[in-house]
Amino acid sequence: MDVMDDIARRGLLLLGCGKMGSAMLAGWLARGVDPGMVSVIDPAPSDWLRGTRVRLGAPEAPPAVAVIAVKPQMMDDALPALDAGDTLFVSVAAGVPVARFEAALGAGARVVRAMPNTPAAIGRGITAIVANAAAGADGLDAAEALLSAVGEVVRLEDEDQIDAVTAVSGSGPAYAFHLIEAMTDAGVAEGLPEPLSRRLATATVAGAGALAMEAGEDAAALRRNVTSPGGTTQAALEVLMDPARGFPHLVPEAVAAAARRSRELRG
Known part of the structure; x- marks a missing residue:
């Protein structure tokens, strides 16, 4: 099933709506994602976020995709609140490896790790993605469809390449x-x-x-x-x-x- 169709049916969760989270959310809404199918968990919602008509707070059921955009130091508080189920987790948190998500969510959790950069704020970013075995090619396809809302997306062969990506395009x-x-x-x-x-x-x-x-x-x-x-x-x-x-x-x-x-x- 196409990720956008799945989101239209089961919803999308955005955990953290700072600069990068806001850029992604704006891109999704511009592409026609129904704000009523988007839940956002953020400790201090901005006026802009309140005006988007998205749901503020946790979704009632596990969403199709959960995008994690909180600061790395907030991850220990954020992850225990999430229910893995068959949700695809897409993380844009710098420095947090896939193994940390698997440890918190279970070995079978479907995880895609992404490294975007700040030009995403104007739709001119570039994001590198890599998936664990549980997410596989379908997870990469879904993550690319979502992250292309803020710019170009490239796929990595190995998670170890994230450090070089961080140094070249992230920084x-x-x-x-x-x-x-x-x-x-x-x-x-x-x-x-x-x-x-x-x-x-x-x-x-x-x-x-x-x-x-x-x-x-x-x-x-x-x-x-x-x-x-x-x-x-x-x-x-x-x-x-x-x-x-x-x-x-x-x-x-x-x-x-x-x-x-x-x-x-x-x-």
Whole structure:
């Protein structure tokens, strides 16, 4: 049965409605999910959430899907309140492995672990998913159908890849935001007013990302296209591409640090 048909029949539970939960809920409602079939458990419902006409509180019967979007430190309180049954559990909680859900819900619990990122708030996120054996391919199909409401979805071969995904795409938006900060400061240092420099930096990073998504060429080819021999871009890239102190050194070091911390957090 299609997941949306199953939700229309048995309902959908969202546990936690912060920024990511709200983004997902907005995407589902925009796709035509009946708010009357959605239950949301959140300790402090926002005015926006109250206005969606979803059910606030636990559902009366086990839902088709339960999406877990609470903070990892709240998981110990949240999981015991859930009844596994034949519900599909989709978790977007960072650092919480599938095994922890199986321990709390039972070895037969159907679990999909997902790692989204913050551009999901505007429907431009990318989410990586992986399922346990009990969820299988059907669980992955259902999770992809739900999570595609906030952007692209990719499937992992193994849960261990989640740490690398966290380091590249989960934490990645912060790297892009910091690049905007650094470019803004550099423009100011070269004599631009701060608001103008910030606007130029923000639009440039956003536009370059959109071009990379749509151009049909890889990033290296796009970089070469904009780099004239002996020109201004080449002068800048000689600094940024320095293997000892530029991006080839800094970015792998930063991603490795994030992946290492991800592994530490899951124990």
